[in-house]
Amino acid sequence: MNKQTYNEFAETLYTEKLDNGLTVFLLPKNEMAKTYGIFSTNYGSIDQTFVPIGQKEKITVPEGIAHFLEHKLFEKEDHDVFTDFGKQGASANAFTSFTKTAYLFSATNHIEKNVKTLIDFVQDPYFSEQSVEKEKGIISQEIKMYDDQPDWQAFMGTIKAMFKNHPVNIDIAGTIESITQITKDDLYTCYNTFYHPENMTLFITGNFEVEKMMELIKANQESKKFEKMEELKRDFPEEPKEVAIKEHKINMPISIPKCTIGIKESSSELHGDEFLKKDLLQNMVLDHYYSKGGSFYQELYQDKLIDGSFYFETTLDKNFGYTLIGSNTENPDKFSKKVMEQLISTSNTSLTEEEFNRMKKKKIGQLLRSMNSLEYIANKYIHYHTSGINLFDIIPTIQSLHLNEANSFIQNWIEEERLAICTIAAE
Structure with a gap:
């Protein structure tokens, strides 16, 4: 475990890259009552065209699939992960941006249990055809809600005016038409490609014991098996220098x-x-x-x-x-x-x-x-x-x-x- 002290901030950061490729950052701040953990993958809404792990040809998946996948990871076969965090006194959430998807929690107690819950639910996907179809209705309502928000329309409208070809010009949630095309197999393809530990980062900061926390994370990862990570091949279209619409x-x-x-x-x-x-x-x-x-x-x-x-x-x-x-x-x-x-x-x-x-x-x-x-x-x-x-x-x-x-x-x-x-x- 690498230890680095930054005097300008009076902070000490502990870093380790685990055998399976996961990069872990621990920043103890024992003067704080709260602890915050975020488990992030280098995968966002713009990653639509790529070569899936184990394949040779690139594919293009439906718009909005990264956001859809974020929603579905919280739902397991027999329970909802938000309930687990709630019972452990934690507040949990997640977000999808253009370039990343992140899962997070904050809590003042049961920290180790909450860290384990965070890692385990993200690394244990469960998608069924029935739950995927149900989620389409939920996300359709979310898309309609954003369609009615002037601030969001001003933001995406400006992005669409600037970018002609780059997928940043596509709404993070996709469209009602695009999410109807998403299948269970699409979700597993994206998950297996982008949710490998090598493509992910875990950052824990707040009130905890560093050595104990790192031991917990290592033991958790050693109990799971991951295939060796292949090089990720993403594809983006050429984007002109000038804006798409003045x-x-x-x-x-x-x-x-x-x-x-x-x-x-x-x-x-x-x-x-x-x-x-x-x-x-x-x-x-x-x-x-x-x-x-x-x-x-x-x-x-x-x-x-x-x-x-x-x-x-x-x-x-x-x-x-x-x-x-x-x-x-x-x-x-x-x-x-x-x-x-x-x-x-x-x-x-x-x-x-x-x-x-x-x-x-x-x-x-x-x-x-x-x-x-x-x-x-x-x-x-x-x-x-x-x-x-x-x-x-x-x-x-x-x-x-x-x-x-x-x-x-x-x-x-x-x-x-x-x-x-x-x-x-x-x-």
């Missing part, structure tokens, strides 16, 4: 319009340290321009183009990336025009040393505050780990960033062909 309009029964500007980011050519630097600079520059303390935010607010719903976010992943800036607004055309003009004008601007140092200090402060959250630490660590980055290396990387790197990023960040607008308008 302006995308969706009509819904709403009282106030919504408008989102999307920036189609690129990440496919970046790895390791360069990937992390771009990820940090995207976040820092976006915050500099659009946080409430920024001059441009004040300008939008004073012009009554935004309200309290205004937001910005940015995501960088291994083969796609995007930035979103949006708000409820009575004047979506004026809002989008003003934001687009500001973004395009950034190529002619530069930061001062004082501004950039302030941005770095703010980012470090935000990170240190976030590290008080067990959920943040575990989820962020896994997110960066899949890209070959250690979360605890972020502060040294921020400190090492130079002003010329930030200004180079800003001056090359925006190209008009990579900007899209999505408006949710009243019917």
